[in-house]
Amino acid sequence: MTELTKIGYAGKVLRVDLTEGKTWSEELDEATVKKWVGGIGLGAKYLYEEVPPGVQWSDPQNRLIWTTGPLAGTDVAGAATINIMTKGPMTNLAGASQANGFMGTYMKFCGFDGIIFQGKSPHLVYLVIKDGSAEIRDARHLAGKDVAETEDAIKKELGVKKLGASVFGIGPAGENLVRCACITGDAGHVAAHNGLGAVMGSKNLKAVVAYRGKRNFDVFDPELLKKKAKEQIEFAINRGGGGLYKWGTGGGFSRIYGEGSLPVKNYTTNIYPIHEKMGGQYLRSHFKIRSRPCYKCTLAHVKEVTVTEGPYKGFVGEEPEYEQLAAWGPQIGNTDLGAVVMLTNEVDKLGMDCNEMGWTVGWAMECFEKGVFTTKETDGLDLSWGNVEAVKELLNRIARRQGYLGNLLAEGVMRASQKVGGEAASWAVYSKKGSAPRTHDHRGKNRWFELLDTCFTNTSTIEATWGGVQPELVDMEPVKDVFSHEEVSTFNAKYNGIRQFDDCLGTCRFAAPAPKLALACFNAVTGWGWNLQDAFTVGRRIINLLRVFNFRHGLKKEDERPSVRYGSIPVDGPAKGVNIMEKWDWMVENYYKLMGWDTATGKPLPETLEKLDLKEIVADL
16 A cells, blocks of 8 residues: 555455355555545445355345544544444344444454455454454354453453453344344444344354554645534534434433324323423433543543433443434333433343334234233243333343244344234334334434435445534525425435545544534545535445445345335324325425436436446446
8 A cells, every 4th residue: 555545544345254264454555545435435345246146145245344434543532433334133234323332443453444254254254453463263152242241251261351352242132143133342332233233143243452652644734624623523422412412312302202203102292291201301310420532532421320220220232323222212101210221231231222122022012912922932022012022021031033923023023014014014024124113213303304214225324414404504405394205305415425524534524423523524534625525425435335335235126115014104193184195296306317327227327337436337227
């Protein structure tokens, strides 16, 4: 790699063949990083090139790709994000998810901008990287351990202190190929979407360990980076009156309820009177809180919480994010905040996505309420709304595929509901590609954007949006009517791309929410002098590459729509009566057209691919 490219990059990708038990490294060239930047961009490139049509998610030929970006390991707050990419089991299409903590920085300090796993080990193993070298170690003694136990055992085995190494791995869910298994590390940071942990389990890879190391690359303009990084974190801390800094992501709980966007009992209602006692304001003012910040992050939105009241008084664990508050509170009919903390940490330890599990368990509870499931199917569990101890036991059965219901629900809510069939099949909340949405009621105010995004995404989770939409951050006009089929579909198409560029950089979006400031930091690191349009172009390139990948792997236009319940009309609450499906087909056509895709098939047009420097894949369609 040239010295110019070494600015902002470690310059190498580590290859790991688990079948052969071999590791080797490859140089990154300047043309590659200029085209794909890092993170999800590099991941998409390798996934497309190395996972041809016909390769299934559990096939040893599938790749599991870990990448970071040019901001990782710099003095930018929270710049240690890891992007993990594969062909995932929820959709049988591309999957990408990011996790924060320390892994992105430590991996880079060890000398690697990425790690690409292929093959399947004959037994359980873990990978250790340190000072530019890699070693595959036996992990059979870690079989069955949850994520927290695995991290503790490995650090003890290696003799490293708490922050001396970053450990990300799988729990029993990943080992048992639960479709929504995730990869979790650094005491609770999660790469959650599209069953990344199941792919890791299919390869008999229990964990990845990166030692701390030291910075091994330069930045183009250190003083400018220092200035822009300061502006960026100050913006993040003060944004929206400082709500995220003060109350965490759960601070928006009651606001979301007021918009009719809080999921309650599997979309059967939008009424949840005790919402004020379940949000971030109540949690942080009544429970004991201690900061556990990610790499160099003064936003420090990650907290440890000690429950101080109720039946789970004294329980200590990671503070639930908004999605976990919603999943283990209103979605399952629970009204005890301490129980939410308990269930959140249980799911994380088992290694499962709280979003998919929330919708899956909520659907099962509705089935129990309506007599589709009895204690015969549940093996004695009383799955009445709000029975948190029953939910805890059910989650453990799912993670280990125990019993009829545990094995059924391990397939995720779409497949479970389709197998049960009948009227119950119409109660499940999911995108027809195969995965469930994040834990909001996307039928409510300001959330149509995310419903559309969840159905059109090429990564299995949101692609264009993030916490709704923020047109002011990219110099776009505000949306006037959030229930307008035309405005929502048009804006999603115009906005799509910038958030994929974010996911190339190797930094936390909470600490870097403003694209123009993130771009300024990126330019200070690389010296490339890019503008906002350049960033959008990279994001669009990634989206279209993944879209071609997905069509080659079986994507159908008819799958880009919500399930019956997901797209249903709210029966009460602030969004009562609104109907996104009224003009769904028109929205699809409008979005496709604005994205430069064929309106009849959804496939990218040749001229769109050529414009994005993807001429070489036109023939693949």
